[in-house]
Amino acid sequence: MEPYRIKVVEPIPVLTRDERTAAMRAAGYNPFNLNADQITIDLLSDSGTGALSAAQQAAAALGDETYAGARSYYRFRDAVASLTGFEHILPVHQGRAAERILFGALIAPGQLSVSNTHFDTTRANVHLSGGTAVDLPCPEAADLDSDTPFKGDIDLVALAEALEGPTEVAVVVMTITNNGGGGQPVSMANLEAAAAITRAHGVPFILDAARFAENAWLVIQREPGWSDKTPTEVARAAFDLADGAVASLKKDAIVHMGGFLALRDPDLATRCEAVLIATEGFRTYGGLAGRDLEMIAVGLEEVVQPDYLRARAGQAEHLASLIEKAGVSIVRPPGMHALYLNAGRLLSHLTPAQYPGHALACELYVAGGIRCAELGSLYLGVEDETGTLVKPAPYELVRLAIPRRTYTQSHLEYVAEVIAEIATSPESVPGQRLVSAPPLLRHFHCRTEPVAP
Ligand SMILES: Cc1ncc(COP(=O)(O)O)c(C=O)c1O
Incomplete structure (x- = not known):
């Protein structure tokens, strides 16, 4: 269990699926373009997102x-x-x-x-x-x-x-x-x-x-x-x-x-x-x-208190076990600050050029208001001058970063439920194609759109 109790709370927004679909479209299918008031569980980063004591x-x-x-x-x-x-x-x-x-x-x-x-x-x-x-x-x-x-x-x-x-x-x-x-x-x-x-x-x-x-x-x-x-x-x-x-x-x-x-x-x-x-x-x-x-x-x-570190490791392990129980692979063994979903394996109907990691990150938002980042061919791949992917990333991953002391076990169980729901029909998740991308650090700025499965 978490070795702390909550003294100050911050409400988190819960949008409808229709609202999230519209928000994702308006964001050009780039989670970095979403606003905080559109996000239910933010797993984009564990950096600067922890809760103060x-x-x-x-x-x-x-x-x-x-x-x-x-x-x-x-x-x-x-x-x-x-x-x-x-x-x-x-x-x-x-x-x-x-x-x-x-x-x-x-x-x-x-x-x-x-x-x-x-x-x-x-x-x-x-x-x-x-x-x-x-x-x-x-x-x-x-x-x-x-x-x-x-x-x-x-x-x-x-x-x-x-x-x-x-x-x-x-x-x-x-x-x-x-x-x-x-x-x-x-x-x-x-x-x-x-x-x-x-x-x-x-x-x-x-x-x-x-x-x-x-x-x-x-x-x-x-x-x-x-x-x-x-x-x-x-x-x-x-x-x-x-x-x-x-x-x-x-x-x-x-x-x-x-x-x-x-x-x-x-x-x-x-x-x-x-x-x-x-x-x-x-x-x-x-x-x-x-x-x-x-x-x-x-x-x-x-941060060096054993009770704190034990609980933090336990959160990551608990989430990892629920995700794996739903049949979704992660990079093993689970670490502590983030879990990495193997999107390439889950969305095996998509080619790297359809950016399976990015497609899964978009779907996690639309299905459950969860924001996270792709670590795959959108981030690391290389395209030629016509925009064709010529060198895919070695793996198509999605990183779920876990902020420190911010979310409770039930928040993480909710994340696992959303992932499990997606895993019941992964083939319905559409691929994505690049619409616009700056030459540098493109994953922060690019816009994409779904392609019909
Ligand atoms: C391993 C590592 N080094 C350096 C940095 C950069 O730190 P900052 O974001 O504080 O500039 C990060 C940030 O995520 C990191 O994970």
Whole structure:
């Protein structure tokens, strides 16, 4: 059960099917174009969508909005330092700002950033720094159905080869958990080995630690030798392996805005701090209000509580089991922040060019007011100049991200019921075709329309 009770509630809209059909049409069949008042259950993102605790709200009232040297900064810094052990801690407004600042200081044009899987913004910031992002997920990640416990691991053989050259590697980034790779965790054994290989080549080893607590929990549950450790101890052991970390605190600090860049190297920190001041804000606020810094400090303590993490993992497992009982495949084993539906398998009557993942995301909205995002050929596929899909994505998935402390078990059971209803006649779900799409980040802006089944 959830280890909290509800003190403040927010009504959620429940539209009729006809209203949802009209809303989807008006949105150009793109869930990103829907408004909050049209959505019953929003599973688009787990980022910045969590519910604050009473303690966080109380801390916010103590927010010190002094421009330089605010008390709130020191509380934030101490919370991050005691969690991570890093000496130099820069607040930023969200994770991608930390990426931009760090990669700007680390990556020279032509160099590589190597990762288990770069998150989209991480990849974009590598490219903006003139580098190339290379993903080296472990081979087990390719089998969506297997229960291998750590499919978020990096391929150690491929990492060693990449570090040998010929192209220079500027940084190795381990994303924990691996959001781009199905939300799968990274084992401590893999982190230790990757850190050792990377160090041997004198290359900085950085964690993208947005979901550090969830990774720690899954290590405790799944990795031999770690079951008697606390989430704080596991998280600290991971940070101890790294030269620094970037983190979006909109996930595992359960706040609406915030991030950090934390480093050991004082010279690198000084260079990053100059860019921070120029682009985010003074080093003691970095684009955040004092009240944000206070809420982060409290959230970082709350997120490592075993009762909270157990309930969060339990929500994902419960939803996963109901979905599978309805005969719908997910990427296994279930992680914690999101479940990934195998839309390609469920809507096997559709070709990749009919965007089965996107079609399922549209249907989830029309059938039940559930909003979620496609991770398939609409997002990752490549078309030629005539608009014909020439390179489909490897998988046609739909991501159901689960906001922290926001929805109850019965909300998630409702989601499973809607999925089960769709699964009774999947062949009635129409495919989609592109009507208009900008060249960059098209999944955010494109418009599509249903094609007759
Ligand atoms: C693994 C990972 N890294 C970085 C980011 C970027 O963080 P932000 O959205 O705070 O800029 C995200 C956001 O979803 C993420 O999941």
